[in-house]
Amino acid sequence: MISRDDERMSDMDYRLMVFTMNVIDFFFSHIEKRVARFGIQPGMTVVDYGCGPGRYTIFYSRLAGRQGKVYAVDIHEMAIDLVRRKMEQYGLDNVEPVLAKGYDSGLPDRVADLVTAIDMFFAIRDQKAFLGELKRITKPTGLLVIDDGHQTRSTTKEQIAAAGGWKIVDETKDHITCRPA
Numbered sequence: 360m361i362s363r364d365d366e367r368m369s370d371m372d373y374r375l376m377v378f379t380m381n382v383i384d385f386f387f388s389h390i391e392k393r394v395a396r397f398g399i400q401p402g403m404t405v406v407d408y409g410c411g412p413g414r415y416t417i418f419y420s421r422l423a424g425r426q427g428k429v430y431a432v433d434i435h436e437m438a439i440d441l442v443r444r445k446m447e448q449y450g451l452d453n454v455e456p457v458l459a460k461g462y463d464s465g466l467p468d469r470v471a472d473l474v475t476a477i478d479m480f481f482a483i484r485d486q487k488a489f490l491g492e493l494k495r496i497t498k499p500t501g502l503l504v505i506d507d508g509h510q511t512r513s514t515t516k517e518q519i520a521a522a523g524g525w526k527i528v529d530e531t532k533d534h535i536t537c538r539p540a
């Protein structure tokens with residue numbers, strides 16, 4: 360079991376990352392279009408795992424709607440603060456920010472219709488423990504959307520296969536979709 364600080368960026372690195380994301384989003388806003396392909400329906404419970412500043416959380420919240428719920432999970436307190444600010448700014452009543460400890464989100468078992476891990480799996484050191492936690496919180500009928508981030512597709516697929524617990528059911532250039540095995 361890793362300690363909760365092992366994968367946590369320094370505050371300075373975190374600020375730099377958020378600044379870079381803001382610049383990218385200002386010039387090249389691709390997120391809404393991307394999220395439209397994740398299959399989020401009204402009423403779903405969605406977990407934005409490794410939510411960062413909540414760039415995806417906003418769109419998940421709108422698609423899940425008033426009957427739905429979005430858990431925005433991150434290991435860094437700054438992410439949780441930024442999501443809280445976005446909730447106020449955009450009136451995101453169906454979002455709950457969650458500070459994870461190590462690979463423990465503290466969410467209930469089998470809560471999620473959809474879990475996403477966007478631009479973060481490549482940084483995970485213990486993929487088995489991480490994917491185990493994601494499986495624990497996903498309904499047996501639920502799905503996981505995961506992308507490669509800064510690693511190759513073959514590495515991502517090898518890591519998923521080696522960790523076990525998930526079966527790949529769809530694959531596009533953008534992301535991989537898995538269901539609990």
Ligand SMILES: C[S@@+](CC[C@H](N)C(=O)[O-])C[C@H]1O[C@@H](n2cnc3c(N)ncnc32)[C@H](O)[C@@H]1O
Nearest residue numbers: 366409410411414433434435438459477478479
């Ligand atoms: C590059 S950012 C991506 C943020 C967001 N998904 C996006 O694409 O805008 C990676 C995020 O994953 C978080 N993270 C890294 N390891 C984590 C873990 N074990 N549990 C939860 N969050 C984690 C980091 O704190 C950071 O906010």
